[in-house]
Amino acid sequence: MEDYTVKLHEILCAQYNMRTLQLDTLRAARKCEEIGLTSLGTIMLVATYLEARGLPDAMFDPDWISDFDTVDGILLVLRIIDQKAAK
Amino acid sequence: MTTLGLHGFARALGDRERAVESIEEYQAICQAKGIGLGLVGMGCKTFRQMTAPVTSYVVKSIQETLMASGVEASDVDHLVFSTTDKNLSHLQSDFATRVLTESGLTRALPVLVTMQQCVSSLGAMDHARRLFCDEAVRHVLLVSFDYVLEDAERIQPFALFGDAVTSCVMTRGTGWRLLSYGVGVDFAGLTGADDFTSRKKVVVSTMNRILEESGTKIGDVEKCFTTNLYKPIAWFNASVAGIHPSKLSIDTLPSLAHCGNCDWMLNVVEHQRLHHPPPGTRFLVQSFAPGFFAGAILGVTA
Numbered sequence: 256m257e258d259y260t261v262k263l264h265e266i267l268c269a270q271y272n273m274r275t276l277q278l279d280t281l282r283a284a285r286k287c288e289e290i291g292l293t294s295l296g297t298i299m300l301v302a303t304y305l306e307a308r309g310l311p312d313a314m315f316d317p318d319w320i321s322d323f324d325t326v327d328g329i330l331l332v333l334r335i336i337d338q339k340a341a342k
Numbered sequence: 343m344t345t346l347g348l349h350g351f352a353r354a355l356g357d358r359e360r361a362v363e364s365i366e367e368y369q370a371i372c373q374a375k376g377i378g379l380g381l382v383g384m385g386c387k388t389f390r391q392m393t394a395p396v397t398s399y400v401v402k403s404i405q406e407t408l409m410a411s412g413v414e415a416s417d418v419d420h421l422v423f424s425t426t427d428k429n430l431s432h433l434q435s436d437f438a439t440r441v442l443t444e445s446g447l448t449r450a451l452p453v454l455v456t457m458q459q460c461v462s463s464l465g466a467m468d469h470a471r472r473l474f475c476d477e478a479v480r481h482v483l484l485v486s487f488d489y490v491l492e493d494a495e496r497i498q499p500f501a502l503f504g505d506a507v508t509s510c511v512m513t514r515g516t517g518w519r520l521l522s523y524g525v526g527v528d529f530a531g532l533t534g535a536d537d538f539t540s541r542k543k544v545v546v547s548t549m550n551r552i553l554e555e556s557g558t559k560i561g562d563v564e565k566c567f568t569t570n571l572y573k574p575i576a577w578f579n580a581s582v583a584g585i586h587p588s589k590l591s592i593d594t595l596p597s598l599a600h601c602g603n604c605d606w607m608l609n610v611v612e613h614q615r616l617h618h619p620p621p622g623t624r625f626l627v628q629s630f631a632p633g634f635f636a637g638a639i640l641g642v643t644a
Contacts, residue, residue, distance in 0.1 A: 270379070302574035303379075303574075314587065315578050317542065320539060320582065323538040
């Protein structure tokens with residue numbers, strides 16, 4: 256089973272100027288603000304991921320919003336996007 | 343109350359066109375503001391800068407609105423300005439007098455609507471419609487303006503700011519009919535303590551009110567003219583409001599960026615240049631600001 260925390264860590268290091276972010280720190284974090292991920296950063300991350308997965312015109316699902324403030328929530332959204340892309 | 347409509351949409355842009363890279367220390371500011379992909383990645387290529395006093399652009403936009411609407415300057419009863427809060431401290435004390443004089447608005451009563459940041463122009467529209475409670479009122483001119491003095495302040499975490507003026511006139515029985523209006527405040531947003539959930543709450547509750555008041559279903563909306571925030575944020579906000587990205591009109595974002603409270607009207611002007619919507623078409627206009635959300639439904643009439 257794919258480790259989405261590793262995936263998120265790679266994205267954050269590559270695209271969000273978070274090269275100093277340690278994987279263990281990400282695993283331990285609960286809120287996005289604990290790792291310095293801003294609201295814009297979260298929206299950008301999800302938008303970029305939708306585009307990378309071939310869904311550039313997809314809507315943000317309003318139901319995701321309650322997940323956007325936590326690291327676990329972001330991981331869940333990435334999984335959902337992958338499931339949508341696989342269909 | 344009689345049906346009210348908006349017509350004579352016009353704009354006056356900052357005269358100097360600049361590439362986003364022309365902003366001094368562009369890369370460093372983007373990094374500091376957390377815009378890792380740069381402004382081009384956010385959908386912004388150029389912006390406009392005013393090199394003359396704002397009054398000259400305001401007068402130009404008013405002249406275009408009067409010409410496009412066929413309303414005589416001397417027939418305008420009220421002039422409702424709107425701008426974002428930051429401009430209050432550097433507006434000259436004779437600003438209104440100069441605009442009235444240079445535009446020939448000899449009967450118009452001026453007023454300024456502000457304190458709702460980029461939502462102020464829709465607040466001005468709400469104020470304008472209330473002025474028609476006086477049956478003698480025939481035409482209310484709406485003028486929104488926004489500009490930035492310091493280049494470093496143009497790049498913000500949510501948008502790149504440009505300079506522009508937009509205007510239109512509200513008249514009984516003419517133009518795009520104003521079917522509903524709504525505004526909501528998220529107090530947490532005013533103090534920077536908001537989160538995704540609080541923002542969603544104010545957008546959803548205000549949207550429901552706007553749609554219900556006008557008897558509109560979200561699927562009936564042909565286009566949504568909204569705020570030129572960075573493209574991913576605009577898409578995100580649209581999704582929260584139930585708008586599919588294909589219906590989102592932020593066509594002026596790449597060339598004009600975010601011109602404060604002018605954006606929805608800039609996008610209307612752009613749309614009208616290229617399209618002639620048939621009667622019955624319904625449009626949603628929106629404005630987003632930290633702590634505020636406002637919108638209105640406009641209906642095209644014959």
